Amino acid sequence: MLSDSPIAVEQHGPELLHHFVDAEQQRDAASLGMWLFLATEIMFFGGMFCAYLVYRYWYYNEFAAGSRSLDIYLGTINTAVLICSSLTVALGVRAAQMGKRKLLVILLLLTIVFGFAFLAIKGVEWYDKYKEHHVPGHSFNASDLEKPPYSNGGIDQQHEQIYFSLYFAMTGLHALHMIIGVGIFMFLTYYAWKGRYTPKYYTPVEIGGLYWHFVDIVWIYLFPLLYLIDRKPLR
Amino acid sequence: MSEHIMSSKFYYTIWIALLCLTVITAAVSFVDLGPFNTIVALVIATIKALLVVLFFMHVKYTSEKLTKIVIVSAIFWLFLLLALSMADYATRLLS
Numbered sequence: 001m002l003s004d005s006p007i008a009v010e011q012h013g014p015e016l017l018h019h020f021v022d023a024e025q026q027r028d029a030a031s032l033g034m035w036l037f038l039a040t041e042i043m044f045f046g047g048m049f050c051a052y053l054v055y056r057y058w059y060y061n062e063f064a065a066g067s068r069s070l071d072i073y074l075g076t077i078n079t080a081v082l083i084c085s086s087l088t089v090a091l092g093v094r095a096a097q098m099g100k101r102k103l104l105v106i107l108l109l110l111t112i113v114f115g116f117a118f119l120a121i122k123g124v125e126w127y128d129k130y131k132e133h134h135v136p137g138h139s140f141n142a143s144d145l146e147k148p149p150y151s152n153g154g155i156d157q158q159h160e161q162i163y164f165s166l167y168f169a170m171t172g173l174h175a176l177h178m179i180i181g182v183g184i185f186m187f188l189t190y191y192a193w194k195g196r197y198t199p200k201y202y203t204p205v206e207i208g209g210l211y212w213h214f215v216d217i218v219w220i221y222l223f224p225l226l227y228l229i230d231r232k233p234l235r
Numbered sequence: 236m237s238e239h240i241m242s243s244k245f246y247y248t249i250w251i252a253l254l255c256l257t258v259i260t261a262a263v264s265f266v267d268l269g270p271f272n273t274i275v276a277l278v279i280a281t282i283k284a285l286l287v288v289l290f291f292m293h294v295k296y297t298s299e300k301l302t303k304i305v306i307v308s309a310i311f312w313l314f315l316l317l318a319l320s321m322a323d324y325a326t327r328l329l330s
Contacts, residue, residue: 028297028299028301028302031297031299032302032305035302036305038309039305039306039308039309039312042309042310042312042313043309043312043313043316046312046313046316046317047316049313049317050316050317050320053320053321054320054321057321057324057325058324072261072264075261076258076261079257080254080257083250083253083254083257084250086250086253086287086291087247087249087250089291090246090249090291091243091246094240094241094243094246098240209291209292213288213291213292216287217283217284217287217288220280220283220287221280221284223257223280224260224264224276224277224280225276227264228264228272228276229273230272231264231265231272232264232265232266232267232272233265233267
């Protein structure tokens with residue numbers, strides 16, 4: 001009697017949840033949501049960049065001296081490490097699109113390795129600053145910094161602390177994003193290993209990739225702004 | 236997000252370009268260009284960011300216009316934050 005049910009019950013996989021028209025709409029919605037989150041992240045970092053801009057404008061000599069005291073070689077290597085990690089992420093999304101499970105797992109693991117390498121190098125740099133008494137606070141001492149030849153007067157210790165406060169706050173917030181990124185990629189690696197991602201459904205890999213690339217872009221701006229303010233030879 | 240699958244060669248090309256720009260920006264910072272040191276550093280950083288956004292993040296190939304609107308407005312709001320703040324601080328007389 002009730003053999004013909006009026007409601008057709010369709011089975012959906014994760015690639016098409018019932019409230020989306022088609023798989024493409026679902027993917028676009030996920031991507032748009034991630035971009036909206038990244039827009040809030042731009043404003044999050046933007047506040048720091050704004051503080052940096054104002055203080056750099058006011059205390060240029062101290063910012064130049066502080067910038068010169070950073071290790072430009074470690075900074076450049078770290079930039080290259082992050083660019084390599086962005087490549088492995090981009091290739092990983094491609095591997096997911098083509099359904100190459102093993103390649104995807106290898107590329108995700110490589111990304112995690114690059115992430116840890118970045119954090120390790122950053123840790124070495126921070127430790128060097130700690131040993132040089134360049135961490136703002138009670139034992140701060142920047143009397144070893146060379147003052148730029150064009151500046152009149154010495155280096156103001158208070159203003160120098162503002163540079164290093166911003167240096168630690170900005171690189172610290174960036175490193176926090178790296179740690180979260182490494183955590184996200186560990187989840188992605190686990191589920192990629194379990195074979196959850198297919199050419200039909202790889203949205204988490206794509207979305208996680210967007211986050212990783214964004215953190216890379218923040219560093220692309222932090223590197224010249226913090227390390228390369230004034231590297232001209234002092235005469 | 237599109238189904239567009241790029242060749243791996245394409246991604247390697249972008250990667251090499253990003254690495255070259257990184258070496259260039261570090262090397263140029265040692266040359267005295269006066270105020271242009273900062274401008275060159277920021278232009279190179281912006282080229283690198285564009286390469287990542289357009290090709291690694293697939294924005295060039297997305298068919299979704301809303302995503303592009305979100306990106307452009309986010310950059311516009313950041314510009315407002317920086318420009319209006321500096322319009323105040325740069326015209327202020329410090330005692």
